[in-house]
Amino acid sequence: MFEIRSRTGRIFLQIFATVLLIPFAFPLVVMVKGAFAGEGLGNFQAVLRVPGFGRFFVNSLIIAAAVIVLVYVVTMMAAFGFAKLHIRFREVYFWLLLACLTLPEVVLLAPLFATDTKLGLYDTYWAVILPLAALQVPFAVLLTRNFINSLPDELFEAARVDGANSYRGFIYLVIPLTRPIGAAVLIFTLVAAWNDYLFPLVFLQSPDLQTITLVPQFFVGEFSNDQTKILASAVITAIPEIVAYLSLQRLFERGLSAGAIK
Amino acid sequence: MTGTSTPTLHRAASVSDEADGGGRRRGPRRPPGLPWILPALVLSVGLIYYGIGYTGYISTLNWDGISPGPEHVGAHNYTRMLHDPVFWAAVRHTALFFVLTFVVQTLVGLTFAVLMHSKLKLAAIYKVIVFVPVVLAPAIMAPVFRHMFAPDGELNAVLRHIGLGDLAQPWIGQTSTALPVIMFITIWEWTGVTFVLYYAAMTQIDPSVLEAARIDGAGNLRTLRSIIWPELRGTTVALAMLGAIGALKTFDVPYLVTIGGPNYATEFLGTYIYRQTIPLSHVGYGAALSIVLLVVALLMALALQFAGREREGR
Structure with missing residues (x-):
């Protein structure tokens, strides 16, 4: 964007960017430095030795995977229906769905708590999976519908002329053609499910079921005031997220800007 | 990441209007779609x-x-x-929080986006550092920030080290600085989104327009103000909506870093609802x-x- 011709100008810009970056890097430095303070690697060993630590990862994985599958299937079907099939009052349904985008999850606490205890869902994975998926679907449908809208109608009409029903059109056209936006949906859903704190906090009581976002609290109890262990546990839980981001960097950024670029 | 929803939101209406017009003309020939949207409706709307x-x-x-x-x-x-004074305090905090975090994120995100488009060295690394906070769970970073802003924490240590020891203070423990701390953490978390969206939107600007402005003698800042900034309006509006809804949803950071305190100084609507519903049982x-x-x-x-x-x- 900027054209800097002089050398001093370029150096100034580089320094400016670096200074601006310090507040962003500082917390990360604090985290890593604190985790290695005192016993160094011993902190990590102590954290990993705590029985049940791996369980948090497994639980987060199970919940995230279930939410992703649910959101993906339901979203692809709905986006296809909205974009290419005949629905009376289609926009009414669509706006009903869109209004859900503004919903803060805290609004659902009391009703879900009451309902979950009645249905026996309280303190099961489902108590977290279902509301998380429900909150992700509206945005995923919005994104995917826009994408499928841009696919030519002729494609679907030709398939129909050739005798393919909606189901075959979905499997052989929609699923393969929506791969780029499908990847974006997958990433959003993964981050949302993996990072969610409120639903696991309220709906998962037994330690066997709790997710990684509850790890810090667990360790505050476990190691009382030993900050270094708590920071070591933060580093360990952050590693999978950073690795996932670095290996899927393109996908993350493309997915994020998928909505912003016309 | 429901927050990322908004970029398309402000255009959703126009897109769906078009589709509706097309759909109605060809309507009868299309197979029924209601069964296809039903699972989503049951799950989400239901x-x-x-x-x-x-x-x-x-x-x-x-x-x-x-x-x-x-x-x-x-x-x-x-x-x-x-x-209820706490309710009104929460409303005030939310409003102030939205305005300040939005303005700072927009300025910083825009600056980074412009810089990264200007042949900066090490741009790939800078980008990662700005964006990594977006993927880290606030719940996991909370203990890090508690540690960083503690009276004997890293921030005060750095201040003392560079001779600004007078500025060292209990950041989280006093009402005057607790809310700014929450804002800092939020800005740290979300500027990556602002940056990536602006960065992507800038790649859509026609280079010949920028070239023309330059030939007309417009400097860098003038180009930014008169050409780039207006082109980004759609993104800015989307980010404003994202920020507003995000502010109203704020829960994790104030709950985990300051527990809404001290003396309700960082109480938000989200944390207040939680406090009333769960610990106080005023459902x-x-x-x-x-x-x-x-x-x-x-x-x-x-x-x-x-x-x-x-x-x-x-």
Whole structure:
């Protein structure tokens, strides 16, 4: 964007960017430095030795995977229906769905708590999976519908002329053609499910079921005031997220800007 | 990451209008689609509207969440809000929080986006550092920030080290700095999104327009103000909506870093609803607060959408 011709100008810009970056890097430095303070690697060993630590990862994985599958299937079907099939009052349904985008999850606490205890869902994975998926679907449908809208109608009409029903059109056209936006949906859903704190906090009581976002609290109890262990546990839980981001960097950024670029 | 929803939101209407027109003309030839959207409707609309309806009902009760046969109190929970200083403090914090975090994120995100488009060295690394906070769970970073802002924490250590020891203070423990700390953490978390969206939007700007401006003698800052910034308006409106809804949803950071304190200095609507509903068991009052929060969120989204569209039309 900027054209800097002089050398001093370029150096100034580089320094400016670096200074601006310090507040962003500082917390990360604090985290890593604190985790290695005192016993160094011993902190990590102590954290990993705590029985049940791996369980948090497994639980987060199970919940995230279930939410992703649910959101993906339901979203692809709905986006296809909205974009290419005949629905009376289609926009009414669509706006009903869109209004859900503004919903803060805290609004659902009391009703879900009451309902979950009645249905026996309280303190099961489902108590977290279902509301998380429900909150992700509206945005995923919005994104995917826009994408499928841009696919030519002729494609679907030709398939129909050739005798393919909606189901075959979905499997052989929609699923393969929506791969780029499908990847974006997958990433959003993964981050949302993996990072969610409120639903696991309220709906998962037994330690066997709790997710990684509850790890810090667990360790505050476990190691009382030993900050270094708590920071070591933060580093360990952050590693999978950073690795996932670095290996899927393109996908993350493309997915994020998928909505912003016309 | 529901927050990322908004970029398309402000355009959703125009897109769907088009599709609707096309659909109606060809309508009869298309196979029925209702069964296809039904699972999504049952899951999302079903669960969410059921929850909202239930919350609306609970908001008329004086209920602790457990005991059977709660007392119906009509609109009492709503009138109680009017005289609740903590509620109004939470509203003020949310508004201030939205304005300041939005302005700072926009300035910093825009600056990074421009810089990264200007042949900066090590740009790939800078980008990763700005964006990594977006993927890290606030719940996991909370202990890090508690440690960093503690009286004997890293921030004060650095201040003392560079001779600014006078500025060292208990950042989290005093009312004057607790809210700015929460804002800092939020800005740290979300500037990556602002940056990536602006960065992507800038790649869409026609280079020949920039070239023409330059030939006309416009400097870098002039180009930024008169050409780049107006081109980014759609993204800015979307980010404003994202920020407003995000502010109304704020829970994790104040709950985990400052527990809404000290002395309610960092109480937000989200944390206040949680406090009333779970630890205090004022489920009816919590539900009434939830309904108010929801109405505000919807009104904000609508207002920003109309503001955005009016401007685009001009």
